[in-house]
Amino acid sequence: MSVERLRVLREFADRGTIAAVAAALSMTPSAVSQQLKVLAKEAGVDLLEPDGRRIRLTDAGRALVMRADEVLAAMDRAMIEMAHYRGSPRGRVRVAVFPSGGALLLPRVLPAMADSGVDVVAGDVDLPPSEVPRLLADYDVVLTHRDERSPSTADPRVTSLMLMREPIDVVVAPTHRFAGRTSIAPAELAEETWLSVRGGFPVDDVLRSIATVTGVQPRIAQRLNDFRLIEAMVAADYAVALMPRYSVVNPALSSLPLTGVRAARIFELATRPHAARSPAIGAVLTAFRTAAREVAAESLLRPTVRHEN
Template sequence: MAVDRLRVLREFADRGTIGAVAEALSMTPSAVSQQLKVLAREAGVQLLEPDGRRIRLTDAGHALVVRADEVLAALDRAVAEMAHYRASPRGRVRVALFPSGAALLLPHVLPALADSGVDMVASDEDLPPSEASRLLADYDVVLTHRDERAPSLAGPRIATRVLMREPTDVLVAPDHPLAGRTEVSPAELADETWISVRGGFPVDDVLRSIANLTGVRPRIAQRLNDFRVIETLVHSGYGIALMPRFAVAHPDLVLLRLSGVRAARLYELATRPHAEKRPAIAAVLAAFETAARRITAD
C-alpha cells in the first residue's frame, strides 16, 4: 500500500468528503476518488460505502485508518530521528488554541520558543472540544478545554495530556447584592439572570450542573462566546455569569467562588499519537507545560 494513498484515506477520515480532501491536498476530486479505489484494490476489501448521497468509511476502512495513522506516525518518527542529527528541534509547528487559552498562555510560550529554532504558528479556533479531532487535520497541536467531569478526548487517533486546571467562578457587578461575598451556593443563584456561552463549551456544562443541583432551569438572557462582551454586560447589570478564573480582565467585577459544585475547566493538549517524537513538537509541548506551571503557581 502506497504511503500517499494512506494519507489520502486519513484525510477522508478527518474531513468527511472527497471535495474537502481534494481541497486540502491540492488535488482534483476525481484524483482523490481514484487514489481511494486503488487503495481498496491493494487492501483487497471495500473501504467506502454509500451513505445516502454521500459516502462513508466501512468498518474495514476505519480499521485501515488507524493503521495509516501508525504508518504515518512511524514516518514522522523517522524524520524526527534524522532531525536529531541536524541539531534539532527545528521547523514549523502549527498550533490551534481556543481564544481565552491563547490570551493566557501565548505571552509565555512564544518567548520561550523565540531562540529555539522552532517556528510556532498559532491560530485561534473558537470551537467546542468535540472539534479537536477535526482540527488535527490541519494542526500539529490543538489546545482545547473541557469541563473537568467530561471524559478525555484521547482515543486511537488522538493523544492528549492535561495541561492545567482553571476554576470557574461566578462573576457579578460591583453593585450586585452578592458583591460583598467571597463565596456563593447554587441555591442562592436560582433566581438570577445569566449571561452564558453557547452550548458545548465547559462554562455551559457548569451552569447545567447548577440547574441539576437546584432543580431550577437557569434564566439565560444572552449566549455569547466573547468573554469581554460578557464582562461588559455583567458590569452593566444585565445579569451574572460564570467565568474561568484566569480569563477575567475587567478590574471592577467581583468573582465569587462557587460552593458545592465541581466547577473548573481542564486545559488539554491534543496531538496525533506519537507526535511528541518530533523534536519541534516536543519543544512546543514542553513550552506549554512550563507556562501552565508558572500560571498556576502564581
C-alpha cells in the first residue's frame, strides 16, 4: 500500500469529506476519490460506503485508518531520528490555542522559543474540546481546556498532556450585594441573571452543575465567548458570570470562589501519538509546561486572597 494513499485515507477520517481532503492536500476531488479507490483495491475490501448523500468509512476503513496512523507515525519517527543526527531542534510547529489560554501562555511560550530554531506558528481557535481530533488535521499541537469532571481528550488517535488546573469563580460588579465576599454557595445564586459562554465549554459546564445543585435553571441573559466583553458587562452590573480565575484582569470586580461545587477547568495539550518524539514538537511542549508552572506560581503571589476549591 502506498504511504501517500494511506495519508489521504487518514485525512478523510479527520475531515469527513472528499472536498475537505482535496483542499487540505491541494488536490482535486476526483484525484482524492481515485486515490481512495486504488487503496481499496490494494486492501481488497471496501473502505467507504454511502451515508445518505455523503460517504463514510466502513468498519474495514476505520481499522485501516488505525494502521495508517501507525505507518505514518513510523515515518515521522524515522524523520525524527534523522533530526537527532542534525543536532538541535529545527522546523515549524503549528499550534492551535483557545483565546483565553493563549493569552495566558503564549506571551511566555513564544519568547522562550524565539532563538531555538523552531518556528512556532500559532492560531487562535475558539472551539470546544470535542473538536480536538479535527484540529489535529491542521495543527501539530492543540491547547484545549475542559471541565475537570470531564474525561481527557485522549483517545487511540490523540495523546493528551495535562498542563494545569485553573479554578472558575463567580465574578460580580463592585456595586453588587455579594461584592467583597470571600466565597459563595450555589444556593445564594439561584435568583441571579447570568452571562455565560456558548455550550460545550468548561464555564458553561460549571453553570450547569450549579443548576443541578440548586434545582433552578439559571437565567442566561447573553452568551458571549469574549472574557473582556463579559468583564465589561459584569462591571456595569448587567449580570453576574463565571470566569476562570487567572483570566480576570479587571481589578474592580469581585471574584468569589464557589463552595460545594467542583469548579475548575483543566488545560491540556493534544498531539498525535508519538508526536512528542519530534525534537521541535517536544521543545514546544516543554515551553508550554514551563509557562503553565509560572502562571500557577504567580497566581499564588497575587495580593487578592484566593481560596482553592
